[in-house]
Amino acid sequence: MxxxxxxxxxxxxxxxxxxxxxxxxxxxxxxxxxxxxxxxxxxxxxxxxxxxFVGSFFEQSRLDVETLLIFVIFFVRERFTYRHELGVSSATFTNWSSFCREVMVHWALDRQGMIGGQGKIVEIDESKFGRRKYNVGRVIDRQWVFGGICRETRDLFLVPVEDRTSDTLLAVIKERIAPGSIIISDCWKAYNCLSDEGFEHLTVNHSYHFVDPDTQGHTNTIERQWRKAKRKVPLCGRRKKHFAGYLARCMFLMHYQDLNVRLHHFLCAAASLYPPA
Structure with a gap:
C-alpha cells in the first residue's frame, strides 16, 4: 500500500x-x-x-507503520473510538489527527479553483458554526462560514470568514465563482451587488417560501451541505485557528463517499504533501 x-x-x-x-x-x-x-x-x-522513512509521512512517527496506517484508515472512515482500540495516548491521537487534517488541507488547496461557469447554477449561503446545547454550558468559539455549490458538477467550497459584510463575501465570490455563473442566494443585503459584478443573480425570500414561485430558485442544495458539514466539525475541543482544517476535512469526506476511494485519495494526498526523499 x-x-x-x-x-x-x-x-x-x-x-x-x-x-x-x-x-x-x-x-x-x-x-x-x-x-x-x-x-x-x-x-x-x-x-x-x-x-x-526520511521525508515521508511517517518520518516523525514513534508509532510503527502498521499502527499508523490503521489510524489513518479509522480516521478517514470516521471511526471515533479508535484511540482506545489502538491504545495510543491522548497526545498522540491529537497530533496525528492534526497531521491528517493537514493532508486534507493540502488536498483542498490543490483542488482550489473557480466553480460554476457560463450558464451553470451556483447556490451560495452563509452559516454560523458553534452553539451551546439547549443554550446552557460553556460558550465555544463561533465561526461564520461561507459556502457555495455548483448544481451541475457538485463542486463545493467552504470558507471561514470573519463577517458577512458585502466586501468580505464579494471577495470570496470573485475568487471562487467563475464569471457568467447563475448565482442563487437568499435576500441577504450583502448579495445585492452581484448583478453588477458579471453574475446573473436570483434570490429566494425564505420568509415566504423555500422555492421562488416565479424563478423556481432555491438554496436547498447548499443548505443540505451545512447539515452534513456541522455533523463532521467537532463540537468540543475545537479551536478557531484550526477551522480551515476542520472545513477541509468536511469537504474531503463529503467529496468521497466510497470509503475505499476516500482512503486511496488520502494516501495520494499524503504522498504529495510528504514526498519521500
Whole structure:
C-alpha cells in the first residue's frame, strides 16, 4: 500500500557516492555497500545508510507503520473510538489527527479553483458554526462560514470568514465563482451587488417560501451541505485557528463517499504533501 501510493520508495540513490542503494526491509533502511576509491590502489566500503522513512509521512512517527496506517484508515472512515482500540495516548491521537487534517488541507488547496461557469447554477449561503446545547454550558468559539455549490458538477467550497459584510463575501465570490455563473442566494443585503459584478443573480425570500414561485430558485442544495458539514466539525475541543482544517476535512469526506476511494485519495494526498526523499 505505501509503495503503491508513493508514500515510500523502493529505490534511492546513495547520498555519498550517488550509486543505487539497497533497501534492507528488515532494518527499514537504505544501505550502500559499494566499494569506493579512497586513494591510489586503495578502496573502502561506502557504508552510507538512511532510513526509508526520511521525508515521508511517517518520518516523525514513534508509532510503527502498521499502527499508523490503521489510524489513518479509522480516521478517514470516521471511526471515533479508535484511540482506545489502538491504545495510543491522548497526545498522540491529537497530533496525528492534526497531521491528517493537514493532508486534507493540502488536498483542498490543490483542488482550489473557480466553480460554476457560463450558464451553470451556483447556490451560495452563509452559516454560523458553534452553539451551546439547549443554550446552557460553556460558550465555544463561533465561526461564520461561507459556502457555495455548483448544481451541475457538485463542486463545493467552504470558507471561514470573519463577517458577512458585502466586501468580505464579494471577495470570496470573485475568487471562487467563475464569471457568467447563475448565482442563487437568499435576500441577504450583502448579495445585492452581484448583478453588477458579471453574475446573473436570483434570490429566494425564505420568509415566504423555500422555492421562488416565479424563478423556481432555491438554496436547498447548499443548505443540505451545512447539515452534513456541522455533523463532521467537532463540537468540543475545537479551536478557531484550526477551522480551515476542520472545513477541509468536511469537504474531503463529503467529496468521497466510497470509503475505499476516500482512503486511496488520502494516501495520494499524503504522498504529495510528504514526498519521500
Amino acid at each position: 505505501c509503495f503503491h501510493h508513493g508514500l515510500l520508495r523502493r529505490e534511492r540513490a546513495c547520498g555519498r557516492c550517488g550509486q543505487p542503494a539497497h533497501l534492507d526491509m528488515k532494518q527499514k533502511r537504505f544501505r550502500c555497500d559499494r566499494s569506493v576509491a579512497v586513494r591510489k590502489q586503495k578502496r573502502r566500503r561506502c557504508a552510507w545508510s538512511a532510513s526509508m
